[in-house]
Amino acid sequence: AQSVTQLGSHVSVSEGALVLLRCNYSSSVPPYLFWYVQYPNQGLQLLLKYTSAATLVKGINGFEAEFKKSETSFHLTKPSAHMSDAAEYFCAVSHTDKLIFGTGTRLQVFP
Amino acid sequence: GAVVSQHPSRVICKSGTSVKIECRSLDFQATTMFWYRQFPKQSLMLMATSNEGSKATYEQGVEKDKFLINHASLTLSTLTVTSAHPEDSSFYICSARRGDGNTIYFGEGSWLTVV
Numbered sequence: 001a002q003s004v005t006q007l008g009s010h011v012s013v014s015e016g017a018l019v020l021l022r023c024n025y026s027s028s029v030p031p032y033l034f035w036y037v038q039y040p041n042q043g044l045q046l047l048l049k050y051t052s053a054a055t056l057v058k059g060i061n062g063f064e065a066e067f068k069k070s071e072t073s074f075h076l077t078k079p080s081a082h083m084s085d086a087a088e089y090f091c092a093v094s095h096t097d098k099l100i101f102g103t104g105t106r107l108q109v110f111p
Numbered sequence: 112g113a114v115v116s117q118h119p120s121r122v123i124c125k126s127g128t129s130v131k132i133e134c135r136s137l138d139f140q141a142t143t144m145f146w147y148r149q150f151p152k153q154s155l156m157l158m159a160t161s162n163e164g165s166k167a168t169y170e171q172g173v174e175k176d177k178f179l180i181n182h183a184s185l186t187l188s189t190l191t192v193t194s195a196h197p198e199d200s201s202f203y204i205c206s207a208r209r210g211d212g213n214t215i216y217f218g219e220g221s222w223l224t225v226v
Contacts, residue, residue: 036217043117043204043219044155090154098145099206099215103154 002027006102019078023091033074034092117218129193132221134205140185141207149202161188195225
């Protein structure tokens, strides 16, 4: 069975600081991994995805994530946080069509 | 780009009635659509997988007679919550997989409140 674990349900950073949202996965086969962002009262928007090509994946809004097989991790980072980055972030894993989501991490950005 | 649209975005219904939520892929054919529900401050839980022209596959614990899913065309899937109760109040989100690729697109979600 596949699963993802997001460490930290809440992360707070200052504007301009590094953003690091953690995601570890469990999969018996090479996984497809995703990061989604959800703004309040909205659906999900794909930030980036890993599909077994380059291990460092660049996404929208300056976010990137690195697939590390040895650590079974796919952490999301952004060098400098903006106020507009405040949202809920979900890591997800997929083997076939189904997406299995983590419990989410709420990012707060303080001025 | 590809867009998946859900309607209605918000609906309030009385307990015991049924409500239908539509999920449309606007500029691509979706061979597979997925329905999720999300309780406040929680993650998305997959309810069912809907394939065009065939019966939906429900996840364990999801009542298929209560959550009726119809995927009658390559651009439309519907979720009908039958005999709705207040505990069915939730955020329902659909997603659609393009027939020609691996990308999955999400709808904007639908808030259901049962009073």
